[in-house]
Structures are given as structure tokens and as C-alpha cells.
Amino acid sequence: MKIRHLYISPDHNYFGHHGKPAGENLIIERDEIECVAGSGIRGDRFFDYKPNYKGQITFFDLATHERLCEQFDRSDLAPSLYRRNVVTAGIDLPEWIGKEFTIQGVRFLGTEEAKPCYWMDQAFGEGAEEALKGHGGLRAKILTDGNLHAGPAAIA
Secondary structure (H helix, E strand, O other), X not given: OEEEEEEEOOOOOOOOOOOOOOOOOOOEEEOEEEEEOOOEEOOOOOOOOOOOOOOOEEEEEHHHHHHHHHHOOOOOOOHHHHOOOEEEEOOOHHHHEOOEEEEOOXXXXXXXXXXXXXXXXXXXXXXXXXXXXXXXXXXXXXOOOEEEEOEEOOEO
């Protein structure tokens, strides 16, 4: 497997914006992110969001982004628009729902699919929410402290 991109955002664009316009908070790409057990990613909008939160970190498959770009004939969009923290290649993310796993020495618990919402139609294009169903990524809890960095990574 490979970590292709790492992102954080200091505030929400969609979460809590129902019925209002999307926010305009930047998503920031990092070479490395700090994972804090039970809290989330330092500097991210969901850090210390609430106790035992199931989405302390999110993962997304780059192949899904590439498939959508081809399906919708879009080459101008970056994988950051999904606002997931870790963009991966070479891993079947749904396989890790309900399981513990380790990447680069950091232990996680896969909790559920990071389900797409109606904002995806606005961010990517009409029909993206439907096309992403079952492929929205993975939400996880962070079980041990440590850093993730972009590049090759084994999963155990």
C-alpha cells in the first residue's frame, strides 16, 4: 500500500452547514500528520470533537477518485475535494470496517464507511454522491499515538 496524500482542515465546509452554503475553509496537504489516540489528528477540524468519536481519521482510495474523474470526464479535480485525511493506493478500505489495523506504527480501528453526502454533487459534480455510495472511504478511531507520512506503507 502507499499513502499518496495527507490532509487536514482547521474547520468544516459541509459538516454543520445543512441548509446553508458550504464553507470555504482550505484543506491543507501535509507530508506528515500527527495522530493522537482517542483525539484525532492534531490541527484537524475533528480533533477532540467528542469522546470516542468514530471518525477521528478518514481514509479514501485514490482509485475511486480516478474512476469518478473518468466517469464524469473531469481531470481538473484533486482528491482533496472529498475532505478525507489519508488518500491511499493499494488497499481495500471496506475490508477494515470493524477491524484493528496498523499503518506506519499507528494502530486504528475501522468503524464504518465514510458515507458520501449530498455535498459531493456540489463539490465534484451532479451524480457524484450516488457514484460514491459504497466507496466513500473509511472512518476510523486512532488507538495509538504516532505520525503518518506520505509514501510506501505496510498495513497489518
